Amino acid sequence: DAKTTQPTSMDCAEGRAANLPCNHSTISGNEYVYWYRQIHSQGPQYIIHGLKNNETNEMASLIITEDRKSSTLILPHATLRDTAVYYCIVRANRDDKIIFGKGTRLHILP
C-alpha cells in the first residue's frame, strides 16, 4: 500500500504558485520523498526528491517538515501545461519499485 496521503484534487490560477501537500507520517529515517506527475495520456514523469533538506530544481521546489511527516511540492509559476496528476511517493532509494497512491489532480485555471 502507498504510505502517503494527498488531497484528491486542487485548483490553482495560472501564474500563481501551486502548493501540493503530502502526508507521510510513517516515513522511515532512510526513506526519501519523491514526486512524479502524470500529464494526460502520458507516462509518469519524475519531478524531484528529497530526504530532509529542502530541494529545488528547474521544475519545482520540495519543502519537507523538520519531523519529515509531511512535505509540500511547489510549482512557483504554474502554467496550463502543469495540469496533471501529482504523485507523492516514499521509498528508500531510487532502485526500489514505485508504489503509487491516488495522487492529487491539479487543475490550472486560466
Added chain:
Amino acid sequence: SAVISQKPSRDICQRGTSLTIQCQVDSQVTMMFWYRQQPGQSLTLIATANQGSEATYESGFVIDKFPISRPNLTFSTLTVSNMSPEDSSIYLCSVGGETGRNTEAFFGQGTRLTVV
C-alpha cells in the same frame, strides 16, 4: 535518461484472446517493471521483470494471466492472456532508477488496451 519504446501504442482485442506488449529500451538497464492503469485510476504495479529469471509478481497478479519475459537488459514483454473487458486498461513499462548511475525511474507512454 534512456528512451523507452512501447508497442503497440493501442489495440482493440476480442475477449478470450491474448495480447503481447513489447518494451524496448535504448540502453541496458537493471530493473524493468510493468504497471496497469485502469480508467480513471492510479498506476498499479503488476510485476518486476527480472533478467534471466521469472518475474516477481505483486499481490493479485499471477503468471498465468500476465506472463512476462525479460530475455536481456534492454527488452521485456508483457502478455495479457485470455482477455476480458475488465482487462481494458493502459499498460505501462517502466525502467527503474539506478543509484550507481544517478538516474531516476522513468516510464513509457503506455499501451491503451480495449477488450470488446
